[in-house]
Amino acid sequence: MKRKIRVGLDFDGVVAYNPFRIVRAPWAFFKSRILGIRKLTFFYPKTNFSKFIWKLMHDSSIFPAKGKNLLMDLVNNDLIEVHLVSGRFSFLDDHLYSWLDRYGMRKIFKSINWNRKDKQPHKFKEELIRNKKIEIFVEDNWDIVEYLGESNKNYGKRVKIFWIYNLVDRLRKYEYKYPYLEKALEAIIKEQ
């Protein structure tokens, strides 16, 4: 029998399709080129009003990404073990569970991890990848892909970071880039 590959999946933009992803790339560009902010930090909403807006934006992750069925098949056939690693801040956790239940997806995950201590999302994911001994991590945020790739260079084990790109940054060259979850999963199976 083939060995199961330990896969980590980001939630927004990977497991769930989020139309707001298209907005994020120009924002990242604006932040680094125009404002000159190089350090990787994520905005954390502090006021109730900004939390409300943030929730609205995340509620737009309405649909499971293309690849949901293949994901379920691979798990049910014991080919992969999947860990959900969401950088979402703690005040969004109830939404995450109800979303997974709505699409009958809660049970396919070996573990469900969200950012309950409100750490910076890239740091949170870095820790989880190591704790869960994840071999392939699928992420849609290019800044996080880049960060994790760098951090893995100093880490003994080989972890591959797969990137789900979007319309705006599709031209960026990267070895493991895919348009949506299904294509990433097909590539993961070839890794076996």
Ligand SMILES: [Mg+2]
């Ligand atoms: Mg994401």
